[in-house]
Amino acid sequence: MEWIARGTGAHEPFEFSGIDRIRLRDGLIKEHRIYYDPAWLNLL
Secondary structure (H helix, E strand, O other): OEEEEEEEOOOOEEEEEEEEEEEEEOOEEEEEEEEEOHHHHHHO
């Protein structure tokens, strides 16, 4: 799943994106990993 997060920081609005990987087994979530580039955190 690809997503975009938007919000307002201390100085200005921000936006970043990421990808979630979800593994299911028998209809239940067995693994959930979230990937994003944390470099944007230095800009806040």
